[in-house]
Amino acid sequence: MGIMIKKPEHVAGSAAPAILIGLFVAFGGVLFGYDTGTIGGILAMPYWRRTFSTGYLNTEDGLADVSPSQSSTIVSLLSAGTFFGALAAAPMADLLGRRIGMVVSTGVFTLGVILQTAATAIPLFVAGRFWAGFGVGLISAIIPLYQSETAPKWIRGAVVGCYQLAITIGLLIAAIVDNSTKDRNDTGSYRIPIAVQFAWAIIMVVGMLILPETPRYYIKVGKNAKAAKSLSRLRRLDIDHPALVEELAEIQANHEYELSLGKSSYIDCFKGTVGKRLATGCLLQSLQQLTGVNFIFYYGTSFFKNSGIQNGFTISIITGVINVVSTIPGLYLVEKWGRRPLLLFGAIGMFVCQYIVAIAGTVDPDNKATNQVLIAFVCIYIFFFASSWGPVAWVVTGELFPLKSRAKCLSMTTASNWLLNWAIAYSTPYMVNDGPGNANLQSKVFFVWGGFCLICCFFVWALIYETKGLSLEQVDELYSKCTKAWKSKAFRPTVSYAEVQEVRGSVGGRHASLADFEADAGRKRSVAQVEGGGMVGGQNGYGGEKAAYEV
16 A cells, blocks of 8 residues: 555546535635634733723733633633534424535634624624624534535545644744734724635635535435535536446445435434444544643634733744644545544644643743643644544544434534534633632643543543545444444445335335345345356455445
């Protein structure tokens, strides 16, 4: 196996259209990253502090500021909005489609940006934060859904992971813009960084009006002709090309098989293997937040200043650059190394860095060398996060679920991410700051994040299945056959859902396991080949390790 990620030789058509479309859709991550990243710098701007202060004086510098409780509300309201937005993404994506759903989501986000730009007091600013968050929540659930349903399986992880890369780019741009306007003594100091987001919204809407709907959505709503046309555009194949016909038949057969097992209501999302996958996805997204990464990007500027590092804005730009650059090797490793090894690698690395920062900051917090160690290991920690848990959490959750419940389950896993995001954003000032009612943990807060990183290691070993190289339909087969996550690497797909559906129809749709239907299909194929004078090849008549369909 070479070091390059290459399209398999037996795969027909071109992957370029699907990859380019997936990369463009990932641009929505810039909205997410920029909006979450800009607030930390705005909270530290002298003009913004004076304008929005209700009389509170900062104990560190004696200047007018918002109180810790107001700061928590302002930062966390975006996350509260994203939580509800993520939950609303499922009915929107199923009703309007993935493509139009993203257009509407961007419109809601733009409303929030308008309110924040116009604000000169906390109430309107907070309202803008909520609606911007609602839009970001919608987008953050629909984008991985769209990418997973359009990208070829051999590079799906890298394509979906680019969503996280776009988030990191948004965070970096936010730090740069904040640094450029922070010393302005007028409303432009905060209005310019906020208004920049109009540009992201315009780019997103224009692009989504041009791009195709996903073929799997069309299959879900029974529009098979449109599904064929969409897949033809994505794979650059004629509608009647055998490879395209085969792939579309497999997607449709898998969907019909899943529907035959039960309904796709919210209650059904918590049952059987889908329930197991939902629990895995929700825990994965929750733990991604509990590693503490957003502590750095929400409160990093203020924290570094309180730690004695005066040029906190510069540090935030440095951490932003590291975040972007470190995400790139993760996009490569997720396909070459796999999901499980990369997540374990990241969790162990983050655990070590967090505890070094916590110990150094606790033992000698006023020493210049200690502050340098703190910054260095925070940067190393960002490398481990950005190359593993940052992109891979979105990759895994985008792959986990069957078509019938994919939008619902993915919206709930994304909502879990935002719920923890909100909880951390709201509680962090109370955990870190001094004063009555506050825990005054300062650098000790990294003990908390480090402890969760250790939990991440055990979680990955016990619950994360290896899905590298599998189509979304083959992931369903994986969960049907493999009961232990640590055995998933040895799994090889052997099921053709098109044949399974044919067997189900011939026996009246009797209730049986996937393995039983597969065996029946194998026997039927063997008989047909013997009668035709052919030979049965591969293992169990399914070609062994070679998958029959490329998705």
